[in-house]
Amino acid sequence: MNSYPLSLNMGSNSNSYEIDLQIDPDLSTSPTDQFYEQIRSKLYESMKSEGYYERYEVGRNGFGGEHVTKVISQSIESAIESLKNLEGNSDNLSRADLFQRELSYALGDMFEEEEWFPDQSYEAMSWQLKDSDIASFFEACEPIFESENIHLDKTDVEDFIKNLYQEALCDQDETTPLDVLKHADKVRMIYMFKPEIGSKYAEDNLVECNHVTGESTMVIPDDSFVAYLTALNVPVSDYVSAVKTKYNIDLCSEDECDISDQWQKALADDSKINPHQPQVLSMDSIFETIDNMNGYASPCLIADIDPMRFGDLFEESSLVITGGQIGLHDFLNGSGHVLSPENPIVIKSSLDDWQFDGQVGPYEVDEVYGMVNSAYEAEIKLSRQPSVELTNDNDCSL
Structure with a gap:
């Protein structure tokens, strides 16, 4: 048994770690493998305590910005597609938990693509091991290699030490891909108010007016408009009454409105209004959104959402949303009018x-x-609750 004292300076403080290398020529294990095994066993735990790195804490102290937001958005898209294609649920997870799992996978995949976060890999953190320290370590090893017939060059030793350090960094790191979301900017999302059987796409879901500009008295009461009022918890009959009061026009009268038959048909949708919930926008505010659109626009909710709560959006249940902007926005030509909701809105999300x-x-x-x-x-x-009453004692918390 031959013993060789070695030391390696390591980490930002260049702490010195002593190694008593022992090579036994009588063992069936080659001297080269003995060298690797002993360096690993004697340095690995020291490297774990010396190196400290949280790979997925990318947003801390404002680092990341738009770059991180873009990665999160693309990861969310990927997770949504994965959830759509997911067959079975052997773990009996909620849809929110399934989404979080798929999002974690997607974020992890993004981090494996070097062009996204080149400075966030464990390999990139190997700079904490100084090349000069590794070179000194190799120089101390050269006489041992010659004496014990170990065929390793400087590159072999350098790669082994750095790979060992990367492995130690990885093992001590307790962060997960979902930790990326902790410090990230909120993500702006659009929820389209659409008919029960209808498209979420802007060009297929437009509130329109029989006029080049928007006017409350000229709006067409088709499925998209009714969906807008229903989302705001406003009966069509209330809208007709408000127009009569404000403009002295009876939308259901053949003598006063060219599309009175459409208004009479639209009145049938009043059964979808929840009498226990307040209107999301006042009637004057609804008129304001219509009067300020440029002929047509899509009824929608615009909301900046904390990525940590994205799983809630896919729970396939009623959501109570406070804040954001609601109104009519023309995504195709760049016009419209949106307002802050006066009361929370309840939507059925999917x-x-x-x-x-x-x-x-x-x-x-x-x-x-x-x-x-x-x-x-x-x-x-x-x-x-399947039917939400927005009163002070209603428990809508998670």
């Missing part, structure tokens, strides 16, 4: 209902309105 701002059409909301980001902030709560 996997396909939400889109990212920028996916819907060429004109994102910021390009049209120029509001401060806080105007779009929204709070989301899951409802435990």
